[in-house]
Amino acid sequence: MAGRVTLAHGSGGRASHELLAFMVQAMGGEALPPFEDAALLPLAGSRLVVSTDSFVVDPLFFPGGDIGALAVHGTVNDLAMRGARPLYLTLGLILEEGFGLDLLGRILASVREAAAGSGVRLVAGDTKVVPAGKADKIFINTTGIGVPLSGAPPLSCADARPGDVLILSGSMADHGVTVLGQRQGFALSGDLRSDTAPLHRLVEEMVAVAGQALHVLRDPTRGGVGTTLNELAQASGVGIEVEEGAVPVRESVRGACELLGLDPFYLANEGKLLALVAPERAGEVLAVMRRSETGAEAAIIGRAVAEHPGRVMLRTAVGGSRFLDMLHGEPLPRIC
Amino acid sequence: MAGRVTLAHGSGGRASHELLAFMVQAMGGEALPPFEDAALLPLAGSRLVVSTDSFVVDPLFFPGGDIGALAVHGTVNDLAMRGARPLYLTLGLILEEGFGLDLLGRILASVREAAAGSGVRLVAGDTKVVPAGKADKIFINTTGIGVPLSGAPPLSCADARPGDVLILSGSMADHGVTVLGQRQGFALSGDLRSDTAPLHRLVEEMVAVAGQALHVLRDPTRGGVGTTLNELAQASGVGIEVEEGAVPVRESVRGACELLGLDPFYLANEGKLLALVAPERAGEVLAVMRRSETGAEAAIIGRAVAEHPGRVMLRTAVGGSRFLDMLHGEPLPRIC
Numbered sequence: 167m168a169g170r171v172t173l174a175h176g177s178g179g180r181a182s183h184e185l186l187a188f189m190v191q192a193m194g195g196e197a198l199p200p201f202e203d204a205a206l207l208p209l210a211g212s213r214l215v216v217s218t219d220s221f222v223v224d225p226l227f228f229p230g231g232d233i234g235a236l237a238v239h240g241t242v243n244d245l246a247m248r249g250a251r252p253l254y255l256t257l258g259l260i261l262e263e264g265f266g267l268d269l270l271g272r273i274l275a276s277v278r279e280a281a282a283g284s285g286v287r288l289v290a291g292d293t294k295v296v297p298a299g300k301a302d303k304i305f306i307n308t309t310g311i312g313v314p315l316s317g318a319p320p321l322s323c324a325d326a327r328p329g330d331v332l333i334l335s336g337s338m339a340d341h342g343v344t345v346l347g348q349r350q351g352f353a354l355s356g357d358l359r360s361d362t363a364p365l366h367r368l369v370e371e372m373v374a375v376a377g378q379a380l381h382v383l384r385d386p387t388r389g390g391v392g393t394t395l396n397e398l399a400q401a402s403g404v405g406i407e408v409e410e411g412a413v414p415v416r417e418s419v420r421g422a423c424e425l426l427g428l429d430p431f432y433l434a435n436e437g438k439l440l441a442l443v444a445p446e447r448a449g450e451v452l453a454v455m456r457r458s459e460t461g462a463e464a465a466i467i468g469r470a471v472a473e474h475p476g477r478v479m480l481r482t483a484v485g486g487s488r489f490l491d492m493l494h495g496e497p498l499p500r501i502c
Numbered sequence: 503m504a505g506r507v508t509l510a511h512g513s514g515g516r517a518s519h520e521l522l523a524f525m526v527q528a529m530g531g532e533a534l535p536p537f538e539d540a541a542l543l544p545l546a547g548s549r550l551v552v553s554t555d556s557f558v559v560d561p562l563f564f565p566g567g568d569i570g571a572l573a574v575h576g577t578v579n580d581l582a583m584r585g586a587r588p589l590y591l592t593l594g595l596i597l598e599e600g601f602g603l604d605l606l607g608r609i610l611a612s613v614r615e616a617a618a619g620s621g622v623r624l625v626a627g628d629t630k631v632v633p634a635g636k637a638d639k640i641f642i643n644t645t646g647i648g649v650p651l652s653g654a655p656p657l658s659c660a661d662a663r664p665g666d667v668l669i670l671s672g673s674m675a676d677h678g679v680t681v682l683g684q685r686q687g688f689a690l691s692g693d694l695r696s697d698t699a700p701l702h703r704l705v706e707e708m709v710a711v712a713g714q715a716l717h718v719l720r721d722p723t724r725g726g727v728g729t730t731l732n733e734l735a736q737a738s739g740v741g742i743e744v745e746e747g748a749v750p751v752r753e754s755v756r757g758a759c760e761l762l763g764l765d766p767f768y769l770a771n772e773g774k775l776l777a778l779v780a781p782e783r784a785g786e787v788l789a790v791m792r793r794s795e796t797g798a799e800a801a802i803i804g805r806a807v808a809e810h811p812g813r814v815m816l817r818t819a820v821g822g823s824r825f826l827d828m829l830h831g832e833p834l835p836r837i838c
Contacts, residue, residue, distance in 0.1 A: 171601040176631025185629065188603060192610035193624070205625040207590060210548035210649050218592035218645060219628045222637075254543060256554035258643045260596070263835075265507040267524060274528035288529070289541040290645075293521065294558045295512025297835060300638040301558075307594045309554055309626075309645035313546050499599075499633060 176500075178388025179432070179493025202323060203244040203384065206314070215250035217241055218309040224500040226273065226303060228348045230340075230359030233306055234276030236436060236502055239362050240387065241310035242284045246366035247383045247439065249318030249373060255281060257291040258307035263298040273304065284364040286310070318373050325381040326402035328472040331448035333441045335368065335455060336361070336463040337414040338391050342433025343422045345501055350426065357418050363437030368460045372441065375454045379447035385439050387502055389493045392431035392478070394440060396492045400476045408468035408490065411483040431480075432493040434501045442470055512836075514724025515768070515829025538659060539580040539720065542650070551586035553577055554645040560836040562609065562639060564684045566676075566695030569642055570612030572772060572838055575698050576723065577646035578620045582702035583719045583775065585654030585709060591617060593627040594643035599634040609640065620700040622646065654709050661717040662738035664808040667784035669777045671704065671791060672697070672799040673750040674727050678769025679758045681837055686762065693754050699773030704796045708777065711790045715783035721775050723838055725829045728767035730776060731814045732828045739811045744804035744826065747819040767816075768829040770837045778806055 174181035204217035221237040231239075238255065245252045257277065261270070281288055319325075340361040347358060365385065372380055382402070386394035391413070399406045415430050423430050437460060443451050448466065455461030468481075480490040510517035540553035557573040567575075574591065581588045593613065597606070617624055655661075676697040683694060701721065708716055718738070722730035727749070735742045751766050759766050773796060779787050784802065791797030809815075816826040 169603040171597045171599055171603065171606065171631055173599050173631055173633060175597070176629070182629070189606070189610055189627075189629070192607040193614040194611075205590075207625055209545065209550060209589070209647075212546035212548060214545060214550070214647070216590060216592060216626050216647065218594045218626045218643070220594040220596055220630045220643060222596060222630045222632050253545070254541075254552060256552060256645050258554045258556040258594070258645070260556050260558060260641055261507045261512070263507055263509050267505040267507065270507065270525070271528040274525055275530075278529040289543055290552050290554045291525075292555045292643075293512070293518070293525070294556045294641075295507055295509055295835060296558050296638060296641075297509060299635070300836075301641075302632060302636040305596055305630075305632075305637075305641065307554070307556060307628075307643035307645075309592050309594070309643075311545075311550075311552065311647065499631060 173499045177498045204248040215312045217244035220307045231362040234273040235280040237306040237308045238280035241308040242364045243385045245310045245312040246369040249321040250312030252286045252312040254289045254311040255286045256309045259293045260305040262301040319378045324401040326442040326470045330442040330470040332468040334467045335439045335461045337416045339430035339433035341436040361437035376447045379444035382442040390432040393492045395478045403475045405471040405474040406478045412467045509835045513834045540584040551648045553580035556643045567698040570609040571616040573642040573644045574616035577644040578700045579721045581646045581648040582705040585657040586648030588622045588648040590625045590647040591622045592645045595629045596641040598637040655714045660737040662778040662806045666778040666806040668804040670803045671775045671797040675766035675769035677772040697773035712783045715780035718778040726768040729828045736812045741807040741810040742814045748803045
């Protein structure tokens with residue numbers, strides 16, 4: 167195949183899906199169903215859940231976190247979205263020659279703290295060094311292994327059903343706007359912070375309350391809420407309707423998005439989840455989320471419908487409506 | 503801590519150990535015993551074996567293999583060295599903007615072929631893109647999960663005992679000299695080829711014959727046979743003696759090493775293993791290795807002794823002897 171890798175291929179939106187389709191074909195079609203966050207696998211009579219993620223965020227340090235915390239939380243959350251309790255994490259580092267050991271030490275301390283805070287054990291590691299100019303300071307891969315929570319539903323992104331209530335666990339776009347703002351040297355308001363946080367405890371509480379009524383969980387990272395909802399709509403063959411006015415967005419985030427010319431629906435979140443829940447249990451699920459630390463600002467933002475399968479309809483605050491597509495065209499590299 | 507990452511930190515030798523010690527300290531001492539290739543972990547009443555490795559080899563393609571094959575075999579072999587049957591592999595890609603999709607397709611086809619040839623299933627993946635000049639074409643992380651072979655001994659690098667016989671499964675330095683030769687644009691003889699290959703079937707046969715008499719398995723990758731033997735001697739608290747004349751080295755490899763000014767004892771292998779076996783079973787183990795595809799040229803190259811614990815003594819071909827230290831000073835970056 168002709169063509170080259172572009173930054174848009176890495177943005178998590180439509181181009182990323184095109185690259186993934188190419189890659190799956192190059193591997194002879196042997197790959198995960200492309201939309202799941204983690205794989206559920208048999209092992210010696212039991213089951214395990216596995217996920218891998220690489221982190222190349224720029225800058226390495228930002229308000230609310232750093233690449234180390236992000237690398238732990240990102241993989242912990244991918245496991246949690248499949249209803250798993252995270253147990254083990256591996257850590258693969260690629261370092262650029264000349265990278266300061268003081269910064270490496272700070273990042274590893276952050277990895278350690280995030281792992282302890284997430285209840286996961288670091289069990290294996292690897293470090294490679296490449297010459298100056300052949301990488302950018304530090305890249306981190308984490309791979310996570312967990313076991314399914316007792317009583318957890320299958321939790322596939324293909325399991326949304328018409329009528330399901332759509333919940334977002336808190337304010338949107340905090341991570342993306344913080345990182346992009348930092349990178350562009352914006353003088354941003356002090357309360358912009360990445361939301362990076364582990365979500366497995368929140369998921370545990372949701373599973374305990376909802377059981378099989380919990381159909382879908384996804385964390386809207388790269389590509390944002392807009393892209394993730396399109397993925398869920400396509401994988402499940404349902405339409406999704408979102409009430410724009412119901413979606414929590416901090417004032418500071420909204421302002422920064424306007425300054426930067428960005429749509430918060432397409433900006434990454436690193437400590438939020440989207441849930442689709444059978445309507446009869448949605449109230450209880452929302453209540454338990456709001457009592458938790460990472461779901462205190464959870465809100466019902468929409469629902470799954472039988473109409474326009476595979477597409478996401480946004481009911482705007484001014485009373486209109488339009489389809490919300492996947493992110494496309496906008497390269498937002500190195501957001502995580 | 504002051505200081506910066508150097509290329510020597512990535513060479514697998516003494517500087518790598520110093521970096522690892524710094525990293526373990528930065529993480530509060532929570533880390534693997536540093537010399538093991540893979541972690542043996544409890545999971546829901548059974549056990550699993552986990553290993554992670556990143557691959558940054560330059561060039562991407564070389565006689566006998568490419569970065570894709572290497573990324574699969576490297577992790578499969580790390581699992582095998584702990585007596586595991588490899589089951590699952592994750593694939594994390596970091597791509598440089600502008601990297602050709604044709605090359606990406608070739609590498610993924612090679613990943614697929616190597617995975618099929620190794621009997622492992624690719625279960626999860628992730629792809630990140632960084633701007634041109636912020637990475638070098640493609641970096642690959644693989645993380646592997648396996649289960650202990652039935653009847654497998656503990657197989658720790660701390661289990662060598664005085665009297666154990668030291669076996670090398672075939673010729674030394676093939677991978678390292680091939681990659682370094684390619685990179686330096688040497689006109690090298692046609693039979694220089696990387697030895698990249700999966701070793702888990704060889705290990706299965708060795709375990710079946712030797713059982714608990716098999717004490718240590720290690721694949722001498724970065725840092726080569728010389729560094730790996732030092733690691734084993736230190737971890738086990740034994741001395742190791744090596745008969746230089748008994749170590750298989752191809753004529754073409756020996757010649758290229760002389761041209762390049764390199765010592766084959768410090769060059770990477772990607773399809774070889776070192777074994778320490780109780781003397782009463784060494785003959786049987788050697789015999790079964792020699793009947794296998796990847797161990798056809800296996801040889802007894804030395805033994806573990808009670809003298810000079812933690813050090814490796816080389817009995818040279820001309821009748822002298824000297825200590826063979828860990829690789830140090832020589833930065834050999836991006837060999838795998």
